Amino acid sequence: MGRIKSLNKWANTHTNYPIDILRIALGSFLFIKGIDFxxxxxxIMEFIKPIQSMLGGMLVISYIAPAHFIGGLLIVFGLLTRWAVFAQLPILIGAIIINFVGEMDTMNLIITMLVFLLCLFFLFYGSGRHSIDKYLKMQQ
Structure with a gap:
């Protein structure tokens, strides 16, 4: 009986690893996209060409690259994850709209939708158990 309890305790403490790995993968992807941009x-100019008349071109470019770069780092480490994800949402919504307004690129749309859904998940779920947010919360 003691063996079952110890295995159950181990399982309860290690079940969040896949979610943490998913958070780290999402943050790494956004970080790499930020460096690429x-x-x-x-x-970026090619992406926003269909809606450039509606938005300030330089303002959008000045927001997208740093938001992906810094937000990706924050998401990887699990620091201010919800705020970092919230900063990604306008960019991702804009990317989805651009796919429908401009030239349809199916692969970009699928990747954008997947990243958008992951961001929505982490917006509600939070950083997870193995994150700096959780560590700082436990230190209080």
């Missing part, structure tokens, strides 16, 4: 501003 910083190096290739023409890519």
């Amino acid at each position: 910083m190096g290739n501003t023409q890519v």
Whole structure:
């Protein structure tokens, strides 16, 4: 009986690893996209070309790359995860709209929808058990 209790206790403490790995993968993807957008501003200009008349072009470019770069780092470490995800949502909604207004790229749409759904999940779920947010909360 003691063996079953110890296995159950181990399972309860280690069940959040897949969710933490998913959070780290999402943050890494956003971080890499941020680096990519910083190096290739023409890519962002091509993406926002269909709606450039509605938005300030430089304002959008100045927001997208740093939001992905810094937000991705914060999500990887689990620090201010909900705020970092909340900063990603307008970018992802804009990317979904651009796919329907401009030239339809199915692969970009699928990736954007997947990242959007993951961001919505972490907006409600939070950082997870193995994060800096949880560590700082336990130190209080």
